[in-house]
Amino acid sequence: MNKCILIGIPNSGKSTIGQQAAKILQVPFYNTDKLAVERLNLKHPAQLLTPSGMMRLAEEKYRLLTEFVELDGPAIIEIWPESVLRPSDSKVMKKIGKIIYIKRETELAIADAMKKKHRMTMRDMKTGQETDMQLESIRLYAEEIRHFKALADLTLENNGNAKEGVEKLVAMISEMSNKK
Numbered sequence: 657m658n659k660c661i662l663i664g665i666p667n668s669g670k671s672t673i674g675q676q677a678a679k680i681l682q683v684p685f686y687n688t689d690k691l692a693v694e695r696l697n698l699k700h701p702a703q704l705l706t707p708s709g710m711m712r713l714a715e716e717k718y719r720l721l722t723e724f725v726e727l728d729g730p731a732i733i734e735i736w737p738e739s740v741l742r743p744s745d746s747k748v749m750k751k752i753g754k755i756i757y758i759k760r761e762t763e764l765a766i767a768d769a770m771k772k773k774h775r776m777t778m779r780d781m782k783t784g785q786e787t788d789m790q791l792e793s794i795r796l797y798a799e800e801i802r803h804f805k806a807l808a809d810l811t812l813e814n815n816g817n818a819k820e821g822v823e824k825l826v827a828m829i830s831e832m833s834n835k836k
Contacts (some may be wrong), residue, residue: 657721659733660733661752663740666790678732686720688717718748753834760814766791
């Protein structure tokens with residue numbers, strides 16, 4: 657097995673099915689978002705909302721991607737959606753391994769997000785209107801689907817439950833490994 661990169665909109669199942677597939681296949685799983693936040697030693701999510709915080713996070717994710725190019729052995733690597741939209745990140749992703757687009761219908765991703773207990777909201781100071789940031793990010797990235805499709809080597813339909821998604825991902829990766 658080579659390295660596999662999982663891309664998709666938020667709540668498409670990248671983490672859930674990626675982690676479980678990695679356990680089954682006995683390979684490391686990396687979440688670039690979590691790794692970048694840990695490296696930057698950010699203590700509070702609000703630190704990411706400043707322009708400098710967002711810039712530092714993007715730079716750290718790029719550094720991680722370049723490190724994954726040199727990583728020996730197989731791995732499953734989850735990439736946060738904004739990296740798909742950055743040409744520099746996309747070029748590096750192609751050097752890492754096979755890119756698998758985890759495709760989940762937007763409505764299902766939103767329904768899954770609404771089940772979560774902890775969700776971040778922001779209030780517009782002028783209107784008082786609250787925005788659920790998780791739901792908004794799902795909607796915004798769903799508008800950019802063409803970029804995910806264009807970058808991907810393979811697409812995995814993930815509109816069922818997590819168990820089905822894991823089974824599909826394990827089968828897809830196993831099939832890729834058998835072709836070599």
